[in-house]
Amino acid sequence: MTLLVEGLNGFPLTEPLRKYARVFEMDEASHLGPIDLILVDEPTDKLVMSLPAESPAICVIHNKDSVYSRKVQDRCDQFLCMTEAALEYQSTKIPPGKLIMVNHGVDLERFKPSNDSGGTRKTRPKLLFYTRLNRREATMWRILERLLLCTVELTMLGDGDAFWKISDQYGRDLTLINYIPCHSIHNFLHHFDIVASAGRGVLEALACGLPALCAGYEYGGPVLPNNIRRHMEVNITGYRMAADLAGMPEDIEMAMSLDRETCRLMASEHGSVDTFLDRIGIGEKRPAVA
Amino acid sequence: MICAVEAHPVSPFTKDRVSNSSFVSFQFSYGTLYIEVPARALSLGSPRASMFFRQETAALKDGPMNLLYALSAQGNPLYQGEFELHGRYQTYGQHGFIYMTLL
Numbered sequence: 001m002t003l004l005v006e007g008l009n010g011f012p013l014t015e016p017l018r019k020y021a022r023v024f025e026m027d028e029a030s031h032l033g034p035i036d037l038i039l040v041d042e043p044t045d046k047l048v049m050s051l052p053a054e055s056p057a058i059c060v061i062h063n064k065d066s067v068y069s070r071k072v073q074d075r076c077d078q079f080l081c082m083t084e085a086a087l088e089y090q091s092t093k094i095p096p097g098k099l100i101m102v103n104h105g106v107d108l109e110r111f112k113p114s115n116d117s118g119g120t121r122k123t124r125p126k127l128l129f130y131t132r133l134n135r136r137e138a139t140m141w142r143i144l145e146r147l148l149l150c151t152v153e154l155t156m157l158g159d160g161d162a163f164w165k166i167s168d169q170y171g172r173d174l175t176l177i178n179y180i181p182c183h184s185i186h187n188f189l190h191h192f193d194i195v196a197s198a199g200r201g202v203l204e205a206l207a208c209g210l211p212a213l214c215a216g217y218e219y220g221g222p223v224l225p226n227n228i229r230r231h232m233e234v235n236i237t238g239y240r241m242a243a244d245l246a247g248m249p250e251d252i253e254m255a256m257s258l259d260r261e262t263c264r265l266m267a268s269e270h271g272s273v274d275t276f277l278d279r280i281g282i283g284e285k286r287p288a289v290a
Numbered sequence: 291m292i293c294a295v296e297a298h299p300v301s302p303f304t305k306d307r308v309s310n311s312s313f314v315s316f317q318f319s320y321g322t323l324y325i326e327v328p329a330r331a332l333s334l335g336s337p338r339a340s341m342f343f344r345q346e347t348a349a350l351k352d353g354p355m356n357l358l359y360a361l362s363a364q365g366n367p368l369y370q371g372e373f374e375l376h377g378r379y380q381t382y383g384q385h386g387f388i389y390m391t392l393l
Contacts, residue, residue: 001357001392007364012378013385021359021392034356039391041361041384042368051360062368062384107390132382134372159373159380179375182386200383273390282357 004029006047016183026050037282040076043068048075058100058280064089073098080280083235103232105276106203108268113209113260114190125193125256127152130201131215133160143215146245147196148173150252155192194256202236203271209260213251218242222255228266359392 001021005011008025017023024031029050038057040048048071051057059068059076064086068079079094081087082104090099129147131140140162147154154174156166167176180188185204189195195205198216202223205212214220214231220238223231234240243251365371366379373380 002359003388003392004358004360006362010366010374010377010379011361011363012375012380013389017389017392032358035358036355038358038360041359041388042363043360044362044364044367047360047362051358055358057360060387062387104387105390106386107393110393159375179380181380182382183389185386200386204386277391282355 002032002035004032004047004050006044012181013183039080040072042066043072043076045069045071048072051075061086061090066090068094083237084233085235085239100280102276102279103235103271104200105271105273106200106207106267107273108207110186111189111204111207111267112186113264121256122193124151124153125252126155126191127194127196127252128155128157128189128192128205129196129215130157131197133158133162133166137162139218140215142245143196143219144170146219146248150249152194152252194252198237199235202231203267206263206271207267209264211255211258211263213248213255214238214241214243219245219248221247222251223266224254224258225262225266228270232270359388361388 003017003021003023004026005014005023006026008014008023014023026047027050029052032052035052035055038051038055040051040057040059041062043059048057056078057076058078058080059072060080061082064081064083068076073094077098079090079099081090081099081101084101087099087101127147127150129144133140144156144166148170155177156174157177157180159178163176163178166174170176186208189205189208189210192205192210194211194213195201196213196215197205198214202212202214206223212223214223214236216237216239217234218238218241220231220236220241221227221243223236231238231241363379366373366381368381368384369379
């Protein structure tokens with residue numbers, strides 16, 4: 001595994017990943033050696049021009065509205081959409097033959113249920129709400145203010161323009177945290193009984209055996225075995241779902257009625273990284289991590 | 291699909307995508323592996339292209355593949371420069387994806 005980064009200094013995972021991969025700054029691309037397949041992320045023209053010319057490249061699309069230059073479109077053999085929404089939007093910009101759609105997943109080895117017994121149901125469960133605090137601010141405020149009315153011990157995790165506004169208005173009523181690194185979050189999740197988040201956040205919670213509410217572009221209600229397929233169609237963002245916020249206490253109750261195994265099963269069936277990697281063709285060929 | 295192997299002294303794994311041909315060759319320490327693929331799959335632009343990648347990457351090598359993850363992190367382009375924290379950027383979902391993919 002090799003990581004090539006344009007702007008290595010600003011990338012926070014350089015040292016954590018150095019244990020598992022060779023890491024290079026973009027101007028060291030000549031030292032890469034033979035490469036079988038390239039995954040390209042937020043590519044600039046300069047970055048794609050530095051890549052080994054003979055190796056096939058797949059461009060990973062994180063933001064459905066991303067715009068790719070002609071050079072990037074020509075260099076990349078495929079564009080990997082991870083939501084139906086991205087596929088729909090990008091099909092108006094990129095030749096459909098280059099587009100593939102594979103739902104992403106989470107590492108079920110790293111995200112797993114804690115060893116404690118779980119104990120009896122709490123009257124005031126610990127709920128973690130995590131989301132970015134810059135976009136979709138109106139939705140975030142509506143969800144937050146409804147959560148504050150529920151019988152939960154609320155922790156809010158996220159950064160953005162609304163951080164200080166939340167601190168000013170509700171700092172006494174919740175625990176507010178701006179950042180947990182992505183390689184630490186599996187430890188943090190075990191402090192909670194239920195999670196409200198979107199996309200990867202929901203899958204990580206489910207993998208840990210925790211029930212989850214969908215809170216992204218819109219409030220999507222509880223993620224349950226009988227509705228997870230529908231949630232997955234919009235990457236568990238609640239997009240075009242708009243569940244009734246007044247029903248949140250019942251939604252929490254319903255989600256918390258699921259046992260750990262059911263939550264875990266939803267993640268393994270619908271959001272496993274191994275399935276994701278297999279589908280893009282690199283699953284079995286990743287080097288084993290010591 | 292037809293496969294053929296011939297003796298070859300080259301040790302590093304290399305790949306040679308052959309234009310206008312229905313064979314792709316892969317060089318291993320023990321020889322060269324030729325794989326017949328539909329010509330249109332070689333265009334890497336058809337719906338079969340992903341299938342081609344899967345066949346190519348998952349079935350043909352003995353050892354782990356040499357995967358390169360190439361990322362532009364200059365100015366946090368995914369969020370137009372936002373979310374800087376003490377000199378580094380925090381983009382939870384993207385970084386979680388990279389960490390997961392490379393481990």
